[in-house]
Amino acid sequence: MRPLLKGVVWARIDDQLQLVYDIRDHFLLGDPDGTVEALLRLLREGGRTVPELAAALAEQGRPVPVDDLTGAVELLDGNGLLEDGDRLGRLGAGEQERYHSNLAFFESFSSLARSREDFQELLRAAHVLVLGTGGLNSSTIPHLCGLGVGRLTLLDRDAVEPRNFARQYLYRRSDLGASKVTVAADWVRAFDPAVKVEAVEADINGTSSVTELLDTFAPDVVMSGVDSPVGVDGWVDSACVRGRVPYVRGGIHVTQGLVWSVEPGVSACLGCLPDPASLDEDDAGDLAALALYRSKPRNNRGIGPVAGLLGALCAFEVLRYLTRFTSPAYAGRPLTIDFAAGCDMRLADPWPRDPACPTCGAEGGEQTT
Helix, strand or coil: CCEEECCCEEEEECCEEEEECCCCCEEEEECCCCHHHHHHHHHHHCCCCHHHHHHHHHHCCCCCCHHHHHHHHHHHHHCCCEEEHHHCCCCCHHHHHHCHHHHHHHHCCCCCCCCHHHHHHHHHCCEEEEECCCCCHHHHHHHHHHHCCCEEEEEECCECCHHHHHCCCCCCHHHCCCEHHHHHHHHHHHHCCCCEEEEEECCCCCHHHHHHHHHHHCCCEEEECCCCCCCHHHHHHHHHHHHCCCEEEEEEECCEEEEEEECCCCCCCHHHCCCHHHCCHHHHHHHHHHHHHCCCCCCCCCCHHHHHHHHHHHHHHHHHHHHCCCCCCCECCCEEEECCCCCEEEECCCCCCCCCCCCCCCCCCCCCC
């Protein structure tokens, strides 16, 4: 391990150093004799192990015991200021250029344990099953490709229609009447030939059809953007929970967007939502209203900015699952975006896990289709 200082700047304030990496944080370290600043300069150069750092400081007339130096390195690492230089340099010049912005982003979350390149390698080895290539996922798919997800399996059954052009920017007028999933897969290949993509033209008609997809393709995460037939969310939930595959979902209810995910074995699943009979009057009324809303004829109100925002938020949640640069944010905890109130966002309290849930509870049985 050769600790390397990230893009940290500092200034001396009397006998202290003020360190800044991210504008949201800054640190003050006592440094009356300049030893800390000398260490920071060596860490910025990189290429030294902790014992070699100690030797270099000793050559400057600043002897520091290796154990003390180890503690200083752990302190800096604990504050997100270091990564391991030995874990860098595996990507070639072309890959460094291709993933330049990704690597700069991941630097903020790297550490001595995981470098920015480790995060990118996780993405390149990842496989996402994308259910639906319409309004939501026509935005999500380009984000996943830009991130460098190595393999995508796309599923849809529809053809390109004129109404799609309000929000589905994978498609062109020349694609009218063509298979959406075929066009979407061609877009992926043209955007980045390094992404392995497979198009599946099929319906989802029950839990068993989702289970078959999971068994056939073995994805790391499912990105679900399928709105029909009625019951599809329950089928995806049941198959993914029992297959131990996380899934992410986004959608819109008139003027409210919704993004949520399920991490099997960790978060509550869709089946954990309580029975209205067990709720107080206000909560029961909300669930009853949602059930009544779902009985309305469907009218897609997802304009381009709506699809773009929801797709980006979903892609971020997929990214969290694939790399764990931070924990999943919406696992059993929906994010609501109010398009009638300046896109105000509200993160709900987590759904409580139900031990008797028929899907994820200890006694959960098979869900019928």
